[in-house]
Amino acid sequence: KKLVKWEPTDIKEEMLKKYPPKVARKRAKQIMINEALENETPEITANVRTIPGIITMRGCTYAGCKGVILGPTRDIVNITHGPIGCGFYSWLTRRNQTDASGEGDENYMPYCFSTDMEDKDIIFGGEKKLAAAIQEAYDLFHPKAIAIFATCPVGLIGDDIHAVAKQMKEKFGDCNVFGFSCEGYKGVSQSAGHHIANNQIFKHVVGENDEEKPGEYRINLLGEYNIGGDGFEIDRILKLCGITNIATFSGNSTYDQFASAHKADLNCVMCHRSINYVADMLETKFGIPWIKVNFIGAESTAKSLRKIGTYFGDKSFIEKIEAVIAAEMPEIEAVVADVRTRTEGKTAMMFVGGSRAHHYQDLFSEMGMKTLSAGYEFAHRDDYEGRHVIPNLKVDADSRNIEEITVEADDTRYAPRKTEAELAALEEGGLKFKEYEGLIPDMDKGSLIIDDCNQYEAEKLVEILKPDIFCAGIKEKYSIQKLGVPMKQLHSYDSGGPYAGFKGAINFYKEIDRLTNSKVWSYMKAPWQESPELSATYVWE
Ligand code: CFN
Numbered sequence: 337k338k339l340v341k342w343e344p345t346d347i348k349e350e351m352l353k354k355y356p357p358k359v360a361r362k363r364a365k366q367i368m369i370n371e372a373l374e375n376e377t378p379e380i381t382a383n384v385r386t387i388p389g390i391i392t393m394r395g396c397t398y399a400g401c402k403g404v405i406l407g408p409t410r411d412i413v414n415i416t417h418g419p420i421g422c423g424f425y426s427w428l429t430r431r432n433q434t435d436a437s438g439e440g441d442e443n444y445m446p447y448c449f450s451t452d453m454e455d456k457d458i459i460f461g462g463e464k465k466l467a468a469a470i471q472e473a474y475d476l477f478h479p480k481a482i483a484i485f486a487t488c489p490v491g492l493i494g495d496d497i498h499a500v501a502k503q504m505k506e507k508f509g510d511c512n513v514f515g516f517s518c519e520g521y522k523g524v525s526q527s528a529g530h531h532i533a534n535n536q537i538f539k540h541v542v543g544e545n546d547e548e549k550p551g552e553y554r555i556n557l558l559g560e561y562n563i564g565g566d567g568f569e570i571d572r573i574l575k576l577c578g579i580t581n582i583a584t585f586s587g588n589s590t591y592d593q594f595a596s597a598h599k600a601d602l603n604c605v606m607c608h609r610s611i612n613y614v615a616d617m618l619e620t621k622f623g624i625p626w627i628k629v630n631f632i633g634a635e636s637t638a639k640s641l642r643k644i645g646t647y648f649g650d651k652s653f654i655e656k657i658e659a660v661i662a663a664e665m666p667e668i669e670a671v672v673a674d675v676r677t678r679t680e681g682k683t684a685m686m687f688v689g690g691s692r693a694h695h696y697q698d699l700f701s702e703m704g705m706k707t708l709s710a711g712y713e714f715a716h717r718d719d720y721e722g723r724h725v726i727p728n729l730k731v732d733a734d735s736r737n738i739e740e741i742t743v744e745a746d747d748t749r750y751a752p753r754k755t756e757a758e759l760a761a762l763e764e765g766g767l768k769f770k771e772y773e774g775l776i777p778d779m780d781k782g783s784l785i786i787d788d789c790n791q792y793e794a795e796k797l798v799e800i801l802k803p804d805i806f807c808a809g810i811k812e813k814y815s816i817q818k819l820g821v822p823m824k825q826l827h828s829y830d831s832g833g834p835y836a837g838f839k840g841a842i843n844f845y846k847e848i849d850r851l852t853n854s855k856v857w858s859y860m861k862a863p864w865q866e867s868p869e870l871s872a873t874y875v876w877e
């Protein structure tokens with residue numbers, strides 16, 4: 337067995353070698369060797385178009401809007417206006433769960449609604465078919481709201497989904513109908529779909545219900561989608577702490593939760609990438625500040641609860657939170673002590689979406705595992721650097737128009753919940769509102785950070801670094817496993833979860849222990865085991 341010591345620069349060079357010069361130049365800016373500079377975060381190029389021909393891990397704008405943001409809301413009828421494939425392939429694949437079961441609980445998640453556009457609709461226009469589909473859904477279910485999602489062909493032929501929505505809303509009178517121009521090609525990834533979804537939900541739903549909501553310490557949990565039941569575990573913990581969750585955007589959520597979101601006192605942002613727009617708009621229009629939280633990892637969960645405690649500042653509340661943490665931790669510590677005997681020193685890689693490639697590193701490090709390489713599919717530089725770029729937002733107080741224009745310097749966006757002085761005091765106490773942990777500063781020096789990693793690069797990385805586990809999505813799963821490396825889906829969790837919160841952390845430790853210590857991998861030969869010239873060892877200093 338030939339041992340080769342790979343330096344991170346060699347790995348980068350090796351990965352780029354296969355590309356034509358122009359492609360290599362572009363990809364070089366998205367592959368970064370983490371340098372952990374003094375006071376500056378090194379720069380990575382992100383949120384740019386995938387080079388045609390490359391097999392990206394990314395999805396489309398429609399997926400980000402319909403599948404990600406609106407998909408987990410249970411009582412909105414989501415109609416995909418397009419060919420049947422778009423609706424079908426975004427139907428229940430994300431494993432977002434719901435507990436709707438009670439009498440009168442509306443839950444449309446099990447249904448796949450689509451206008452099923454065919455050739456003739458492309459040629460003659462699909463607006464009539466769309467209006468008929470909305471009417472049919474209304475007659476069958478009488479839902480509170482119907483949402484329409486445009487797919488690529490709809491944008492190309494110019495169907496006006498917003499005009500149809502407006503007309504049907506006026507016709508019904510008791511059902512909010514609104515559309516999303518989220519054609520798949522609209523942006524470079526799912527990310528554009530998040531933005532479109534956020535804007536429309538804010539414009540058409542948030543603030544609709546002005547009833548006061550009961551409960552103390554009222555928060556919204558933004559960017560938590562209840563994949564594999566994560567949201568259930570987080571809600572369990574919040575409840576134990578006496579925190580009232582007004583609205584989750586959007587795991588297991590209802591129309592009314594969105595409509596009441598402006599009644600919360602604090603927004604807790606879990607997945608910054610997908611929902612930061614709503615956080616900013618709630619702050620600008622309603623004066624509700626936001627903090628970054630992360631409930632992936634036991635330590636991160638404890639830290640996030642403490643952050644919420646610090647924000648509200650009541651002594652008894654903080655003590656209650658500490659008591660919850662103290663009650664949950666012993667079980668965690670016992671499981672960690674056991675699994676660490678088998679997982680300590682093992683290595684992982686993760687290329688996932690726009691937040692999990694970062695959040696899950698906490699869980700791995702709790703198990704003594706090192707992340708050799710990681711990256712996002714579609715995150716922006718904010719997420720890599722951990723610096724939220726405050727947009728120049730102006731939300732019209734009377735109408736619901738949202739414009740991106742300059743906010744005056746003396747704006748009082750934090751009123752009425754907290755005064756500027758109160759906020760300054762909180763910030764002095766260590767609570768930062770607009771900076772949070774970023775993937776780059778949190779990763780080790782010498783680790784490889786790769787934006788929009790692709791099929792070829794993933795396989796090359798596995799070949800060179802041979803991690804003990806590789807995490808990504810369904811498209812990557814089997815090609816990686818054929819290389820003899822266990823693969824864990826961090827999108828759908830395969831069939832597992834929850835992995836968030838305290839109980840979720842325990843599930844995750846056990847799952848990763850099982851995967852990385854399974855004997856099954858020793859029964860198959862990876863290409864480098866059959867061809868020794870491919871064999872190499874990465875030496876980490
Ligand atoms: S649940 Fe979230 S956590 S919303 Fe986002 S950026 Fe996707 S669907 Mo897949 S698993 Fe993934 Fe994140 Fe936020 Fe999920 S890492 S890619 S668009 N994502």
Ligand code: HCA
Pocket residue numbers: 394395396399400403429430526689808809810811825827828
């Ligand atoms: C999406 C949804 C997805 C896909 C996951 C995967 C999800 O982006 O359209 O590639 O396995 O989490 O379901 O990210």
